[in-house]
Amino acid sequence: MTDRLDSFTRSQWIVIEDDAGIVRRAPFETLLFSIPIRVANGPDGPRIHRLDTGEALPVLRRYGYVWSALDPAPRPLFEVPEFDEAGRRFTPCGPVGVKTSALRVIENFLDLAHFPFVHPGILGTESETEVIPYRVEIRRDVDEVWAVDCGFFQPKAMAASSAGAQVEYRYRVAQPCSAVLYKTSPGRAGAFDLIGILVRPLHETACEVHAWMLMWDEESSDESLLQFQQEIFLQDRIILENQIPHLLPLSAGMEIPTRADATSIAYRRWLKNHGVIWGTCEGIPEVTA
Amino acid sequence: MILYEHVLSSDCYKLRLMFDLLGMDYERRPVDMYPGHADQKPAFRALSPFGRLPVLQDGNLTIWDAQAALLYIAERGDASSSWTARSVEERANIQTWLQVAGGPLRAVAAARARNLFGDASSEDGLLDVITIIDDRIVEQEIHGSEWLVSDRPTIADVAVFPDIALHEDAGISLDAYCGLRRWLGAFASLPGFAPMPGVASM
Amino acid sequence: MSMRQTEASAWHVVGGWNHVQPGAACRVELPGAEIALWRTEAGAVHAWDNRCPHRGMRLSFGIVKGDRLACRYHGWHYDEGGQCRFIPAHPNLDPPDTLAVAQHATHEQDEAIWVALGAGPTEPPPPLGTDQPGFCRSIPLPFGADTAADVLMRLAGASPVAPRLMQVRPEIGGSNRTVTLAVQPIDETRAAMHVFLDGGPKADARLAAIRWTVGLRWQITSETGAAA
Structure with a gap:
């Protein structure tokens, strides 16, 4: 392989x-x-x-x-300068096994449109499903995919959130198998909390996912922070294991995106431009699993 | 009552479900079962000698077995005794399925823990227990009931539901077990029902 | 004609009438195809490719809303013709006609749900008995359909009556009754068996036939050394 x-x-x-x-x-x-x-x-x-x-x-x-x-x-x-900011709280959430391509995991992490359906009552609600246009850019200096000016209404955006809020997001693909999101911090006005996922491919269609948080939050207990993030990731996991094929299609035609998928489109194109094969449908004539 | 629990544990989900179905208030105390393995540490073992979640506390009473805690919640919170036995025969039948939940069905929870957290597990009897519960539901349907015991949902259903509902996490397909799929659907329609992460569509 | 073409153009029993209930969806496998089988809330049955065209999510995880199936992942709605009608991320967008899920033929008869890949044969499927056949039980088989036929001949004394259909007259509730076994091929190591009993809807006889099926299943398990 x-x-x-x-x-x-x-x-x-x-x-x-x-x-x-x-x-x-x-x-x-x-x-x-x-x-x-x-x-x-x-x-x-x-x-x-x-x-x-x-x-x-x-x-x-x-x-x-x-x-x-x-x-x-x-x-x-890749550089994450926020790790050097005094006062942020770092929480690694422990590895979770997922039977799909690492790239499907990253793509799901970059997706806003699923919040109301996969994370109802937490990251979205079925009464507010529209994805407002956002900007996607390839940052040439660091060779990363970024999505900025993303906004979404979230009933409970973070463990420390007390009420629903319009939340600003920025997404960053730092490596094919590593991504970071920056979202409005409920704990500090004008600041962003960071959530990242690091994925280790075990095989092309099996991986281990390490999620971490780097936040301004002095209130929440370790246990509630961990369980907030674990609950969200386990809601995604059942989706991820049931997307077929498990390998990520990079060529147009196999899956049909909309404007809301602009980050996913850019991510797939970026992978293709870098000649990424591992974990994709590239080079497989008839993919069935 | 105070529930020491973890959001991803099927045994803890069982007790949360019972509280929700009865409309009871309770206090959740999250335990860092993963990745911290706090359930294996001496402080937690003082509460739960086998190092197992959940633990239920009510005043001076501490219950560290999921099935015993389920029975306790139902007997405390269900004035109509709808969820517990109303006859000697019902008690025997309910007890049978509580034993299945605390015994053979643990193979499903173990398969799930292996897939999620890399824990070691044996799959002995995994499909046998699925098949046997499916057989029971199909027979009950012939008698006009959707439930494991008698003609109404009881703690037997609550005890068995979480591990079956989390079959996808355990890597078990219910494609061929239509009795179980119908039973999961009926359970998910109960007033007060709430899903947990990993519970598939039904 | 190759094996695959034969299977592709044929009707297959995929379950009894209650294999999928109104308002529910489930996954069905046939050789070379994975299918989302679902019923509208009014009860119409549909068999579709089990893949949302958007991001590949299995539609068997979908949620039935009236006469539409909504994908679990992003909530896209598909009507009974498989046409996408609503994309929640763009509530004001009219989805293009090209956004559609491929459909397969379905047929309901003798308390069985039949599926044929693609448009299906022009003729309806054969009867599953001669006297008011009714559905009893489905069981998974841990071997391919050809081996399944051999095992059912040997262990149950069943005889083939049509492609993938066998009959046997065991003692059910005190008298010998005709039982029809419909074998659903899946792949080289898996099949399913769907059991139908002649004689109309009598609960006692059906219960006895279900128990006969369960007994046969344990016999298959112990004699072939395979898991149930």
């Missing part, structure tokens, strides 16, 4: 586990692009090896996570 691993995807840092998970679980075996790897923890920090060749893989510790790559010289990891 790794003959479908394109160079762009192969050169990305991929999330392995959050820092607490490394301490709790290591040593453990898992998969990275269908290749079995072993993750150990030692006095010098985590060490990761391929189990098939024995080769040591590069290791990076950043943003509360341990990252690795099959490529010995991965591209630089």
Whole structure:
């Protein structure tokens, strides 16, 4: 299967586990692009090896996570300067397995139009379903997909929200398998809270999803923050596992978007322009699963 | 009453459902079962010796078994005794399905935990328990009932519902089990019913 | 004619009348096809490709609203002809005619739901018995349809009467009655069996036939070593 691993995807840092998970679980075996790897923890920090060749893989510790790559010289990891802002609260939500392509997971994360139907009473309501036009741009300097000026009415936008509110969103695809959203903070006027997902492909149609939050919120308990985000992601998960094919179609024609899908359209085009094959329908003549 | 719980646990959903169906107020105390595994820590084991969620507290009483807590909520909150046994025969039948919920049906919850959180699990008897509950519903339908016991929803249905309703998370298809699909649909139509994440359309 | 063409042009029993209830949707598999089977609230049955044209969501997860099926993911509405009629993200947009779901032929007869891929055969499906056949039970089979026929001949003593249809006269409630077994092919390792009983709607006989079916299922499980 790794003959479908394109160079762009192969050169990305991929999330392995959050820092607490490394301490709790290591040593453990898992998969990275269908290749079995072993993750150990030692006095010098985590060490990761391929189990098939024995080769040591590069290791990076950043943003509360341990990252690795099959490529010995991965591209630089994306920047999230908000991690350096004093007073923000970081909450990693723990990995959740999903049987679909990592790219389907990212695309769903970028989607506004499903809020009223998949997250009713939390991120949307069936009385306000319209997606107001927003702007999508490819930021050439960092080679990222951004969607800005996104707005949506949300009954309970965050764990700390006390009432429904019109919420401003910005979406950012930082890597094929990593995305960040910035949304109006209920805890600090004029500021944005960050929610991110980092996806590790186990196989082309199975992955492990790590969600994290970086927020201005001194009120909520850890437990309620975690469960707020976990509830939302589990509502998405049943959708994700039932989108067929599990591989993401990049070519026009197989799926029909509307203007509300502008971010998804740009994301698919960006993947195609980078020659991404892994996790897509590219190169598969007749996809059925 | 105070419910120590986690939003993704099917056993906790069972008790939330019972409170909702009876229109009762209760206090939710979230426990960091995942990723923190707080349910396995000594502080929680003081409440629940097997380290299992949910735990129900009412005054000085602490109940750490989901089926026992379900029965307690129904007996406290249901003045008409509609959800619990009205005869010796009903009690025997209800008890049977409570035992299924706390026994063989745990295989479904284990398969779900494996898919979601990577927990180890064995699938022994997984389809047997699905099949046996489906058989029961189909027989009950011939007798003119939509429910596991007698002719009305009881705590037997509440005890079994969550793990069956979360079949998709567990990787189990109900395509062939139309009795279960009809029963899930009837249950979801009950006044006060609320879904949880992972409960499929019905 | 290849096996696949034969299956594609044929009627298949996919369940009893209550396999899908008014206002409900479920998933049905036939060789090479996954189908969303659903009934309007008024009871009309439809078999569609199980995929929303928008983002591929299985329509079997959809929600029936009157005579329309709404996709679970983004709430797009499809009418009984499979035509998209409403896109909630753009409430004022009139969806183009090209936004439609492919449909398959359906037929209801003898308390059975039949599906044929595409437009289906011109002739109706054969009867499922000779004396007021009624639906009893469906069970999944852990092997392909050809093996299923062999197993049902050997374990139940059933004889083929038409393609994918077999009959047997077991003792049901004190007398021998005609039972028709309709085998639904799925793939090389899975099939389903739908059981129909002659003799009209008598609850006692039906219950006995359901128990006979359950007994046959446990026999298949134990003798083939397969999971139920």
